[in-house]
Amino acid sequence: DSSTSRGLGDVYKRQVYANLARCAQGQVMVLAPQINYGTGLPLRCWREYDRQAGFRVLRLPLLRTTLGPRPGLANRLLFLLWDVWIRARVTATLAWLLLFAGVRTVCIGELLASSWIIRLLSLVRGVRTVAYVHGEEITTQCRDERYSRNGRRALELCDAIIVVSRFTQDAVETLLGQVPAGKIRLIENGLDTKRFAPAPKSRALIDLYGLAGCFTYVSVCRLLEKKGIDHA
Numbered sequence: 001d002s003s004t005s006r007g008l009g010d011v012y013k014r015q016v017y018a019n020l021a022r023c024a025q026g027q028v029m030v031l032a033p034q035i036n037y038g039t040g041l042p043l044r045c046w047r048e049y050d051r052q053a054g055f056r057v058l059r060l061p062l063l064r065t066t067l068g069p070r071p072g073l074a075n076r077l078l079f080l081l082w083d084v085w086i087r088a089r090v091t092a093t094l095a096w097l098l099l100f101a102g103v104r105t106v107c108i109g110e111l112l113a114s115s116w117i118i119r120l121l122s123l124v125r126g127v128r129t130v131a132y133v134h135g136e137e138i139t140t141q142c143r144d145e146r147y148s149r150n151g152r153r154a155l156e157l158c159d160a161i162i163v164v165s166r167f168t169q170d171a172v173e174t175l176l177g178q179v180p181a182g183k184i185r186l187i188e189n190g191l192d193t194k195r196f197a198p199a200p201k202s203r204a205l206i207d208l209y210g211l212a213g214c215f216t217y218v219s220v221c222r223l224l225e226k227k228g229i230d231h232a
Contacts, residue, residue, distance in 0.1 A: 012134075013109055013110070013134065016134075016164075016189060017030065017109050017132075018030075018053070019192065021053075021054075021055040022053070022054045022055055024055065026055065026056075028055055028056075029055070029056045029057075029058060029097070029101065029103065030053075030055060030056070030057045030058070031058050031059075031060070031063065031090075031093065031094075031097075032046075032057055032058070032059050032063070033059065033060060033061065033062050033063050034046055034059050034060070034061050034062075035061055035062050035066070036066075037062070037064070037065075037066050038066070039066075040066045046059065058093070058097075060089055060090065060093060061089075062086050063086070063090055063110075063113075063114070064086060064110070064113040064114065065079065065082060065083050065086060065113075087116065090117070091120065094106070094117070094120075094121070098124070098127060103127075104126065104127060104128060105127070105128040105129075105130060106121055106127065106128070106129050106130070107129075107130040107131075107132055107162075108129065108130070108131050108132065108154075108158075109132045111131055111133060111137040111151045111154060111155070112137050112148075112150070112151050115150040115151045115153065115154035116150065116154075117129075118131065118154040118157055118158050119150070119153065119154055119157060122157040122158075128159040128160070129157070129158040129159055129160075130158060130159065130160045130161070130162060131154060131155055131158045131160075131161050131162070132162045132164075133155075133161060133162065133163050133164070133168055133172060134164050134168065135163075135164065135165060135167060135168040135171060137151060138151075138168065138171040138172060138175055139171055139226070152175060152176070155172065155175070155176055156176060159183075160183055160184075160185060161183055161184045161185070162184075162185050162186075162187050163184060163185070163186055163187075164186075164187065164188060164189050165186075165188060165189075166186065169184055169186055172184060217232075219232060
């Protein structure tokens, strides 16, 4: 369902951002949640993870609201108050980072839910904002058109846009129309070559699946139409 899909997407993004921060030689500070957005439960072993992460992690309980329906007027009002409280804490934390931690560039990894941060920081002189876009934020029709409009406005306001594929770059350029030269940067997702390297083919797998003399490839993704496995 949509919540499971969003949860898997969050896991993938966390891995991407964690590895980028790990390779940044101490130049990146990560603002992260303590609570799982999909379940509303505390993340397991987050303190242990932060101690061995290899980069500085600053955590708040939540950076955005959790998923799930909220029927009824009272629940919706409580949700709005909760959302305001979360945004206030995030804003106060960002202010501390800008004033006392020397931060001058803020990279947003969750465009639709955090586009308000880009719009807010666009009012602060001397602060650069970067949007890291994977594609789903642009190509998937959002149920709430307000989020889609806010995401587009944030992309227009930010100083730089990082896209992870040529497909995503084309989607962003189509969405925005005229884009200043150099604003969009293509950085394809990579891997840690210290952990992953080419190895000889497994004879056991070749025999098991009858692959002798065949061209074979592996695609690691969810079996969704948008992944294009049927066209691969």
